[in-house]
Amino acid sequence: MQDSQYTVGDVMTPTVVALAGGATFKEIARTMRQWGVGAMPVLDGLGRVVGVVSEADLLRKEEFRDSDPDWPGERPRPADAARARAVTAEELMTAPAVTVHPDAGLGRAARLMARYGVKRLPVVGDDGVLTGIVSRCDLLKVFLRSDEDIAEEVRRQVVAGRFPVSLDALRVTVREGVVTLTGRVPDTSLAPLVVRLVRSVEGVVDVRCLLTGPPRRPVLEPDLTDSEKPACRPTGTRSSRAGR
Template sequence: MKHQKVCDLMSDAVVRVQRGTPFKEIAHLLLEYDITAVPVVDEENRPVGVVSEADLLQKMWGQDLAGPPGHGDGPPSAGAKASATDAAGLMTSPALCAREDWSVVDAARVMARHGIKRLLVVDEGGRLIGVVSRSDLLRVFLRKDRAIRTEIIEEALVQSLGLAPSSLQVDVEHGHVVVSGRLPGEVAVSELEELCRRVDGVVAVEFSPAGEAGAEDPTTAGR
């Protein structure tokens, strides 16, 4: 099963700065473009870090977070960021990046693992080409039911399981998939359901054995 790629969903309009970009210019960019963070790139446009609103706010709270001299109660970088004047001193490094050929599942797993809202996207040479956010990934659930149904029939039933397109009835409504009919003995229900779940846009999957579903024409179901 083929998931959509990061390059299909990312935004290629990325505001970026370099290591020497001054503090005030970074603050201005965040406010002007209504963003919460900006990537820092080197001379070859490769991401080396990220400066966020929190990094800038160390100017106000950094010394307090660092605690009294000699105590080391706060983050070790708090004091340094509080005195930083450019992106090189303010940034959090290294930057978390996704490759343009990653699937949406790969990107979502990294975001969840690190508790972040977006990933920088780089090409094969490691150069910054875009950014993908949680909201971008959610767009896969806006796929039309007809497209989901077609992919389930062509990819799951025919290609993966070797079944005829009309061997099972597939209904899709608002991303909820109901497959009904009689499965051949060599195909497990769990296998069928897992293949359906791998289709982008599927919210839930249900299998109804023959005799429990209506006799709706499979050529019109899911419309």
């Protein structure tokens, strides 16, 4: 993978177990068990994703198996009741499906998962055709980057373009994904920006900024011009020689 931001297409699983709309309840349950998956996309005749069936959708049937529709406290919502009676993928599925494009960044995929409370997303192209699936586990693959790769990207893509100093003066070290920046820089006002940019590098766990600015000369005689200020100031105790 390259230095640029990782995309969903970089980490997704291209082989997907999918369903036709006419798949029966028991076929779905058997397929989930066989492949060890908790949700599957439902496709139309052209391979486009039209919905998703999850374990939760199947469990509606078990959840309301013993419920009494005449008992107010056990009366399910119409949507739940319909799923409890469903027998095919098309009837069971949640639609429209929450999907993501393969060119989307990993941050967008993570936000979609959090917003909709799902653990995986079908990946679809511009035509809506299924190209893969991305899970929470897939999004964590970026944290498997080596410390050396992360350090090299930080040096070349972040530090080199913002501080006109040699890499010997500004040191970048990475240990277990934690980036540490040390050294002196001409302008410390850029440090917050650099920290933010380093954090955006894929695989970075945290950033520790220990950058310092150029050494300051103490102002010893503020009332004098630079030409009148002494190059150095005597130190020690001066004894009086009066009377000699």
